[in-house]
Amino acid sequence: MPDKKWIPQPKKPRTPIPEQKPEERRRNFKEVALGYTPELAIEEAYRCLQCKTPTCIDGCPVGIDIPGFIRDIGEGRFEDAYYTLKKYNSLPAVCGRVCPQEDQCEEVCILGKKFKPVAIGRLERFAADWFMESGKTEDFKLEPPTGKKVAIIGSGPSGLTCAGELAKKGHKVVIFEALHKPGGVLVYGIPEFRLPKKIVEIEVENLRKMGVEIKTSAIIGKLFTIDELLEEEGFDAVFIGTGAGLPYFMGIKGENLNGVYSANEFLTRVNLMKAYMFPEADTPVKIGKKVAVIGGGNTAMDAIRTALRLGAEEAYIVYRRSEAELPAREEEIHHAKEEGVIFQLLTNPVEILGDENGWVRALKCVKMKLGEPDDSGRRRPIPIEGSEFEFPVDTVILAIGQGPNPLIQETQPDIEVKKWGIIKIDESGKTSKKGVFAGGDIVTGGATVILAMGQGKKAAQTIDKYLQSGEW
Amino acid sequence: MYLIKEIKEIAPKIKKMVIDAPLLAKKHKAGQFVMVINTEKGERIPLTIADKNPEKGEITLIFQEVGKSTIEMGLRKAGEHLFDIVGPLGKPTHIENYGTVVCIGGGVGTAPLYPIAKKMKEEGNYIITILGARNKDLFILEKEMEDISDEFYQTTDDGTKGRHGLVTDELQNLIDSGKKIDLVLAIGPAIMMKFVSLLTKKYNLPTMVSLNSIMVDGTGMCGACRVSVGGVTKFVCVDGPEFDGHQVDFDELMKRQAMYKDLEEKALKKLLEELKEKEPCGGHHAR
Ligand SMILES: Cc1cc2nc3c(=O)[nH]c(=O)nc-3n(C[C@H](O)[C@H](O)[C@H](O)COP(=O)(O)OP(=O)(O)OC[C@H]3O[C@@H](n4cnc5c(N)ncnc54)[C@H](O)[C@@H]3O)c2cc1C
Ligand SMILES: Cc1cc2nc3c(=O)[nH]c(=O)nc-3n(C[C@H](O)[C@H](O)[C@H](O)COP(=O)(O)OP(=O)(O)OC[C@H]3O[C@@H](n4cnc5c(N)ncnc54)[C@H](O)[C@@H]3O)c2cc1C
Ligand code: SF4
Ligand code: FES
Numbered sequence: 001m002p003d004k005k006w007i008p009q010p011k012k013p014r015t016p017i018p019e020q021k022p023e024e025r026r027r028n029f030k031e032v033a034l035g036y037t038p039e040l041a042i043e044e045a046y047r048c049l050q051c052k053t054p055t056c057i058d059g060c061p062v063g064i065d066i067p068g069f070i071r072d073i074g075e076g077r078f079e080d081a082y083y084t085l086k087k088y089n090s091l092p093a094v095c096g097r098v099c100p101q102e103d104q105c106e107e108v109c110i111l112g113k114k115f116k117p118v119a120i121g122r123l124e125r126f127a128a129d130w131f132m133e134s135g136k137t138e139d140f141k142l143e144p145p146t147g148k149k150v151a152i153i154g155s156g157p158s159g160l161t162c163a164g165e166l167a168k169k170g171h172k173v174v175i176f177e178a179l180h181k182p183g184g185v186l187v188y189g190i191p192e193f194r195l196p197k198k199i200v201e202i203e204v205e206n207l208r209k210m211g212v213e214i215k216t217s218a219i220i221g222k223l224f225t226i227d228e229l230l231e232e233e234g235f236d237a238v239f240i241g242t243g244a245g246l247p248y249f250m251g252i253k254g255e256n257l258n259g260v261y262s263a264n265e266f267l268t269r270v271n272l273m274k275a276y277m278f279p280e281a282d283t284p285v286k287i288g289k290k291v292a293v294i295g296g297g298n299t300a301m302d303a304i305r306t307a308l309r310l311g312a313e314e315a316y317i318v319y320r321r322s323e324a325e326l327p328a329r330e331e332e333i334h335h336a337k338e339e340g341v342i343f344q345l346l347t348n349p350v351e352i353l354g355d356e357n358g359w360v361r362a363l364k365c366v367k368m369k370l371g372e373p374d375d376s377g378r379r380r381p382i383p384i385e386g387s388e389f390e391f392p393v394d395t396v397i398l399a400i401g402q403g404p405n406p407l408i409q410e411t412q413p414d415i416e417v418k419k420w421g422i423i424k425i426d427e428s429g430k431t432s433k434k435g436v437f438a439g440g441d442i443v444t445g446g447a448t449v450i451l452a453m454g455q456g457k458k459a460a461q462t463i464d465k466y467l468q469s470g471e472w
Numbered sequence: 473m474y475l476i477k478e479i480k481e482i483a484p485k486i487k488k489m490v491i492d493a494p495l496l497a498k499k500h501k502a503g504q505f506v507m508v509i510n511t512e513k514g515e516r517i518p519l520t521i522a523d524k525n526p527e528k529g530e531i532t533l534i535f536q537e538v539g540k541s542t543i544e545m546g547l548r549k550a551g552e553h554l555f556d557i558v559g560p561l562g563k564p565t566h567i568e569n570y571g572t573v574v575c576i577g578g579g580v581g582t583a584p585l586y587p588i589a590k591k592m593k594e595e596g597n598y599i600i601t602i603l604g605a606r607n608k609d610l611f612i613l614e615k616e617m618e619d620i621s622d623e624f625y626q627t628t629d630d631g632t633k634g635r636h637g638l639v640t641d642e643l644q645n646l647i648d649s650g651k652k653i654d655l656v657l658a659i660g661p662a663i664m665m666k667f668v669s670l671l672t673k674k675y676n677l678p679t680m681v682s683l684n685s686i687m688v689d690g691t692g693m694c695g696a697c698r699v700s701v702g703g704v705t706k707f708v709c710v711d712g713p714e715f716d717g718h719q720v721d722f723d724e725l726m727k728r729q730a731m732y733k734d735l736e737e738k739a740l741k742k743l744l745e746e747l748k749e750k751e752p753c754g755g756h757h758a759r
Contacts, residue, residue, distance in 0.1 A: 086694075180556045217558035219691060223499055245693035249705060256698055256705065256724055258731045265694035273515060273688065279742050281712050282541055283688070284735035359728035361551035405692055407710070419482060 004417070008049045014116040015044040026308050026339040029192045029276060033097075033122075040076070041126040045074035048118045051110055053201045058122060059108040062105025062454045064088040066105055066120055066238050073123055079136065081127035086138075090161045091453060093117065093132060093199045094186060096125025098298075099450050120431050130204055140210050143170035145254075148467045149287075151176060153220045153237040154410070156184020157449045158456035159241035160207060165212040165460030171467060175207075176218040181272060184243055186449070188272040189264070191302050193309070194332075197271075221407040226415075230435055234300035237435050237463050240415075240423060241456060244402045244441035250294070254352030255398070259288060259360035263295070264301040270306055285310065288394030292316040292363055294349055295399030297446075302334040303397045313396070316393070318366050320348040320381040346370070348383065352396055363391045369400045404442050420445065429459030439462055473553040477530060479546075483612050485537040486580055487546045488522075494529030494561055496521070501715060502591040503565030504683070505584075507690040508533070509556040510545045517541050518687045518709075520584035521560065522613075534583035540739040561690045562584020562713045565680075567591045571654035572598040574646065575621075576639050576668055579605060582613050584682055585659045592657075593620040600651075601625065602642045604664070608633035626706060640667050653677050662726045668674060669717035679717035683708045685725060686732070699725050 019025075025032050036044065048070045056066045063096065065084055072081035085092040101107075101121035109117035131138075148171045152159045155177040166255040183189050183200040208214065220226065220242075229235045230323045247262035249255050269275040273283035291307040293300045296319035308315045317336070319326060323344050326333055337343070344365075351364040367387035370379035406423045414423045416432035422445055423438045425431055431438050439455030441447055466472065478490040493541050496506065500521050507516040537543045548554070565588045577585040582603055602620040605611045606629045616738040618624045625632030625642045630730050635642055639660075646653065656679040658668040665681040671680040685697040685708045692710035699706055702719035706712065 008706075178558070180558065181690065217556050219558065219561075222560055223495065247693070247695045249695065256700060256728065258727060264696040265696045266690055268694050274513065277513070278735065279540075279739040281513040282739065284732045284739070286731065286735070297524055358724070405691065 004048050006074070007046070009046050010049055010111050010115055012047055014047070015040050015122075016117055017119070017122050022335075022338040022340070025193065026305075027311075029309055031196055032193050032335055035129055036126040037124055038076075038130070041073050041123060042076065044119050044123060045070045047111065048074070049110060055106040055108045055110055056118075059105040060088075061104065061161055061448075061450045062088045062457070064105075064124075069127060070118065070120070070123055073127060078089070078127055078130045082287065083132040083285070085124060085127055089450070089453065090164050090457070091203055091449070092156060093128035094125050094157070094195060094203070095123050095450055095453075096123075096128055097195050098190060098329075100448065101331045102427070104285075104450075106130060112372075119425075122326065126283065130279065138206060140206075142168055142210060145172070146170040146467065147367070148172065148236045149174070149234055150463060150467075151220075151229045151233070151238045151242060153226075153238065154178075154241040154243055154440070154442075155182035155214065156205070156241055156243045156452060157186065158442075158452035158459075159184070160203065161453040161456030162239045162241060162439065162460045162463075163207055163212045164210065165457055167207065167212050168462060169460075169464045171195045171464070172211070174215060176215045176220050177214065177216045178219040179272065182214050182216060182239075188268045188294070189299065189302065191267065191271055191306050193305070194302065195472045221411040226412045226433075226436060236467055237437065239456070239463065240408060240431070240436065240438040240442055241440045241452070242405055242408055243452075244446045245405045246403045247398070248401050248403060249398060250349070250400060251352050252349060254360070254372055257352055257354040257360050258358050259286065259394055260352060260398070260407070262351040263293070263299045263397050264402065266303055266397050267299075267306065270310070276310060286395065287312055288360075290316075290393040291342055291395040291397065292318050292344075292391070292393040293397045293399055294315045294318050295359060295401070296321070297399060297401070298329060298332060299402075300399035301328045301336050303399050305332075305336055305339060306404050307395070308341065312395070316344050317341055318344045318349060318363065318391075319348050320346065320376060322346055322370060325378045346381065348381065349396075350388070353390065360394055360396055363393055363396060365389055365391050402441075402446050404445070408442075428462040429455065430462060430472075435466070473555065474557050475492050476548055476550055476552050476554060478488075478550050479548060482740045483610050485546075485611070486612050487535055487537065489535070489545075489548075490530050490652065491531045491533065491557070492529060492556065493531045493557060494526075497524040497526045497529050497531050498558065500524055500531065500560040501564035501647055502567065502587040503584075504560035504562050505685070505690075505713065506531075506533075506557050506559030506561060508545070508554060509643065510541060510548070511555050514544075514555060515541055516558075516688060516690060517545070518671075518684070520587075520682075522583040522586055522730065524587075528695065534544070536580040539736050540743045543740070543743060546561055561709055563711070563713055565591070567595050569596045572600065572652060573655045573657060574600045574643065575617075576602045576643065576656065576658040576660070577604070578639060578658075578664040579610065579616070581660030581664070581682075582611075582617065584732050585611050585657065586616055588659075589617065590620050598651075600646065602627065602639045602646075603714065604628070604639035604642075604660070605633075606630065638667070639664060640671050643668065643671060647671075647675055647677075655680065656717075657681075662722050662729065665717060665720075666722035666726075669720065669722070673718050681717040681720060683715060683720065683725060684729075686714070699728070708756060
């Protein structure tokens with residue numbers, strides 16, 4: 001409980017987070033931001049006004065008691081801060097690093113009206129890191145076994161969260177993961193310099209300690225269908241958290257040339273398969289001197305900054321709208337610029353040109369201008385006639401979005417899907433099939449870690465109710 | 473971890489490996505493949521399940537030692553464990569009674585061909601097999617294929633066994649003899665499948681090929697394996713590996729297969745040097 005009087009210091013400038021210098025970090029895979037020390041964290045915490053009606057909480061997709069955990073930090077009770085966070089968010093060390101805070105809690109922080117908002121994300125990260133580094137073992141508070149068994153398909157943030165919540169309720173949980181390492185995008189997509197893999201490993205280990213069984217290299221739809229899980233393998237419920245892992249291509253000429261990657265392939269080679277260690281690790285990756293990434297989201301930033309770290313001499317982001325519409329986290333755009341990435345904005349590729357041996361030699365692009373806002377509320381890019389130009393590059397990485405992997409839907413046609421194969425759920429997380437639930441990118445299309453976790457948690461509550469009552 | 477029960481050289485640089493994998497043996501259907509990870513730092517290697525024994529819980533892989541990963545895998549011993557295997561992947565072959573099926577296997581392509589041919593035979597098809605190799609020592613599964621075939625032909629580049637020539641020569645011969653052919657199934661190097669497809673196109677013979685593009689995950693999440701089929705991009709690992717041979721852009725496939733040539737050579741050289749250091753007296757692995 002708060003003991004001292006809280007005297008906020010909102011006028012103090014937002015406490016900067018120590019970072020590796022751009023010249024150094026652009027060639028290594030170590031984490032960019034180094035994290036607050038306890039002193040810096042307390043300093044930043046005291047900027048918080050401890051509002052009576054805290055708007056930040058409304059901005060948080062899982063409704064974390066933000067002033068609560070900030071007060072814990074300010075008063076030096078770091079362990080309390082950790083447990084406050086954990087009540088709402090099962091992966092605070094991850095979210096503190098990758099959430100788009102500037103569009104969520106920090107966007108609506110009262111302080112932001114006059115000054116800079118409280119650095120909520122950095123404080124979240126601090127509390128989580130402090131706990132992990134303290135060597136303390138987490139108190140999971142597991143309820144007695146219920147004898148019920150739940151299968152979780154996919155080990156991304158939605159699956160991990162759903163698994164943890166159900167294990168706490170005493171249910172037996174088995175995660176089936178297609179890849180050979182658990183974590184979903186957190187391990188194969190988001191690079192080490194933004195999210196150290198050690199953190200994901202610790203979270204996965206915590207689940208194991210809670211009794212969750214994790215079967216890797218187990219593809220549902222191939223090894224077992226969902227019907228088989230329910231009817232033959234003894235599961236009482238199934239949660240689908242298979243994400244949006246299907247890379248989209250643009251459908252322009254030259255996409256199958258050598259030197260063209262989907263961001264998923266490029267990042268998977270480097271992150272999951274450790275191609276940066278080639279030939280010590282067996283999987284190779286090809287990186288040229290001039291690399292262009294098409295797209296402006298987090299995936300695009302991750303791909304181009306990875307290319308830099310693998311030795312690219314010139315690194316470009318090619319994006320068809322303007323800077324204001326870039327969907328990536330602000331911090332990533334800022335970091336990319338500091339590291340020397342050049343932004344070719346209002347530019348759209350119309351063809352990839354190859355040489356006689358089938359390798360990329362250039363991008364043919366057209367200049368764009370912005371028109372009226374489209375469905376997404378962003379201004380629609382319109383090609384400028386006669387503005388075509390050639391842009392010499394030797395590697396092209398497409399980061400224009402991903403869709404749901406169709407495997408589950410193909411093998412289980414009785415689960416209703418919407419446009420693009422997105423699985424349909426009701427507000428509680430139920431699919432159209434009895435005993436089957438879903439959440440995360442498979443129901444939203446590519447979204448965010450925190451939304452996936454929120455849905456995993458929501459579905460877990462519904463599953464728990466279903467298991468207790470048997471009512472659908 | 474998967475136990476290697478048996479490993480044997482069945483032709484120069486071609487190894488057969490029997491692995492304890494009960495679930496895969498039970499779930500596999502003809503035409504499907506697995507991704508094998510040899511060691512923790514290993515790459516994911518796509519290999520077809522060449523045979524299985526669900527009662528014993530075993531699958532058989534047959535692989536040619538062409539580069540670092542397959543050579544290293546070939547050095548493993550019975551009793552050791554493979555780091556991981558994932559599968560069964562890809563669409564199973566559509567098997568029915570077509571009538572007369574010509575099964576063409578080139579080199580190690582006979583390994584993926586065998587389980588499909590066997591199933592085709594069980595469905596009541598008349599099986600004509602043509603196996604091709606550079607010389608007589610390089611054939612694999614000769615007896616197994618002959619056993620399930622109604623007619624059996626072999627060709628070698630150097631004339632040391634069967635017809636002196638290519639599988640397409642034997643196929644041309646069959647076509648010329650006026651035999652009614654309902655389906656041609658060709659599995660082997662891309663160049664062989666290309667020329668088989670060009671030939672059968674002239675005579676409008678339905679032709680199925682099984683593509684071996686470079687893969688990473690094998691589950692449809694990266695697009696490394698993409699090929700143009702009828703002008704549309706397809707993922708071999710989930711849409712295939714079998715496609716209509718008349719629609720495949722083989723030239724693109726071959727270019728893409730060579731994408732990592734320089735790096736593969738580098739990795740191979742490093743491996744051979746390491747092996748030499750281990751066996752200073754010029755051991756049998758120095759190639
Ligand atoms: C490169 C990149 C960077 C990103 N950066 C950010 C960021 O900074 N901030 C942010 O909030 N969000 C970011 N995102 C988005 C975020 O990662 C996703 O929204 C989130 O991971 C979705 O979680 P999920 O649990 O739904 O699925 P995923 O994380 O996609 O996990 C799904 C898992 O299911 C497995 N699977 C799929 N099919 C099967 C099957 N049939 N059987 C068994 N397993 C299966 C997959 O292998 C995968 O491991 C990024 C995404 C990418 C690709
Ligand atoms: C669906 C499928 C089924 C296959 N089944 C068999 C089989 O039953 N028996 C068999 O001997 N071979 C099979 N192959 C080919 C086999 O996967 C490659 O020979 C092997 O990956 C070579 O690896 P390496 O490191 O030893 O050679 P490298 O030196 O790395 O490469 C040699 C050649 O193999 C190909 N290759 C390299 N890496 C990959 C990769 N990750 N995926 C696919 N091809 C690659 C390239 O074309 C390259 O030029 C199959 C391939 C596919 C796609
Ligand atoms: S809105 Fe900002 S100042 Fe107010 S409680 Fe939340 S973080 Fe603190
Ligand atoms: S191997 Fe990755 S999509 Fe086919």
